Amino acid sequence: MRLRLRHLLPILFLAGCASTTQVATRFTAEGVHPPQDTLLLVAHTPEGNIRETWELTCREIFSSSSLTILLSHQELPLWYEGGKERILDWAQDNDVQRILVVELTHLLIDAAAPPAAGNQLNPMDQTAGDTKPTWQVGIGGDLAKEDIPDALRQHGAELINAEGKPLWTGIATTHEASNSVAIAKSQCSALRKTLRDQNLIP
Secondary structure (H helix, E strand, O other): OHHHHHHHHHHHHHHHOOOOEEEEEEEEOOOOOOOOOEEEEEEEOOOHHHHHHHHHHHHHHHOEOOEEEEEHHHHOOOHHHHHHHHHHHHHHHOOOOOEEEEEOOOOOOOOOOOOOOOOOOOOOOOOOOOOOOOOOOOOOOOOOHHHOOOOOEEEEEEEEOOOOOEEEEEEEEEOOOOOHHHHHHHHHHHHHHHHHHOOOOO
16 A cells, blocks of 8 residues: 555646646747747736746746746846847847746736736836837737636737747636746746747757
8 A cells, every 4th residue: 555655646746736727829930940948037027026936936847957047037127127128138148049928917917807908918018107018929809808717817928039029929828826826837837838849948
């Protein structure tokens, strides 16, 4: 009995770590885009604590012997003020060719109350008080309130290169409560699998 339990524990552990996020791909760039060995993770949110928690949690999931993970809250603490161009300038200066951006601005908002119509999922150039986004992932469209079941959280995600060209965009639908660590683990496990399946990261 003890032997069986010892073999059963790893299975139970893996089952407990299974992602509760589904990723829907909305766009994949044509052509071949070989994986690079460095990836910058960018949590798009004005909430510094949410950004730090998400990026630190996801680093452990994306890291591997063939992929070095950099975090925007460490490399560019105030990137949010500079928007897209500040991130791209930094990436080009530091020879980082892959940037994964996930929209977390509405992480603390109940998923049953999505952003108002007209807002996109990734307004990275949006300045304080400005409600018109100038950088958005290529997904488009808003979800009607009745289309989003309770306890679902949807976040736009985009993989771009250092020139700002989107290589992949999608939406991560997470079946998690409001625990930011649980959401990050679930999202990044699913995103990593999706991007690896498409040979966009090693």
